[in-house]
């Protein structure tokens with residue numbers, strides 16, 4: 001295939017790959033200038049990156065990060081056409097941000113678009129989807145220690161029930177955890193279809209016939225546990241705030257109420273850090289605000305985006321400016 005056809009094929013694949021959520025809203029909040037120094041912590045297929053980088057010039061910079069090796073191919077294609085110097089840093093954003101802090105790097109804009117890309121969900125053998133029968137893996141990074149099967153085969157009932165309830169908001173968490181333990185004594189888990197069957201058997205009959213797959217909450221819960229997603233976010237936010245230049249913007253798009261709560265509470269704590277008792281006439285703790293919240297309420301997708309991209313339905317964006 002000639003190079004132009006190759007790159008056209010890649011463009012088509014990218015167009016189908018992942019529809020960036022809240023793209024226009026993110027761009028409006030970041031409002032980068034040609035000389036901005038931007039850090040995209042969750043590059044994915046580079047959909048947001050392309051929109052942001054189109055505003056940057058040769059005196060700006062674009063740093064991309066992703067823990068999934070699949071993102072690197074998309075980054076290489078992106079950097080071939082970008083008009084801004086660009087680099088890719090592989091790894092968990094919590095570690096990458098920490099390392100950038102150690103190097104005393106600074107950025108004017110940092111954003112995170114959490115969760116999974118469509119390429120991850122739709123690649124059968126990754127095991128993220130209940131729609132295919134595949135190995136129960138779910139690791140975003142191949143060198144993570146535990147797969148979803150390892151968790152199902154080794155964690156005790158109480159811990160499994162907690163994960164299903166907390167991370168999946170699964171109503172039948174305890175029943176499902178009990179069924180997992182019973183099944184694995186005979187037959188350890190290795191395939192996604194085995195888990196889907198367990199969930200269907202464990203829940204009451206009417207719950208099996210809803211409009212969506214009854215295993216979806218358990219799959220989400222396991223994915224969050226395998227990739228330690230909430231802890232990564234908790235570690236990343238203070239590092240990101242430190243890396244921002246004064247006046248710089250930090251934006252986070254989340255897809256889970258627990259993620260959104262972590263972001264909201266972090267921003268609130270940085271914007272109102274005083275720990276003095278409310279009846280103190282003046283502040284004596286001396287803690288000063290480091291961020292100013294610029295989205296008093298979370299920004300959500302509009303009707304047009306919801307219709308065009310149902311995967312955006314749980315998206316929430318919050319942003320803050322460094323003081």
Ligand SMILES: C[S@@+](CC[C@H](N)C(=O)[O-])C[C@H]1O[C@@H](n2cnc3c(N)ncnc32)[C@H](O)[C@@H]1O
Pocket residue numbers: 018019020021041042043044045046047048049065066067068071091092093094113114115116117140229232233
């Ligand atoms: C929703 S997708 C991002 C899509 C991207 N904004 C785009 O427009 O194509 C989320 C991406 O973040 C990556 N990711 C999730 N958690 C991560 C973490 N802790 N560290 C680094 N990358 C992470 C995933 O591998 C995935 O590629």
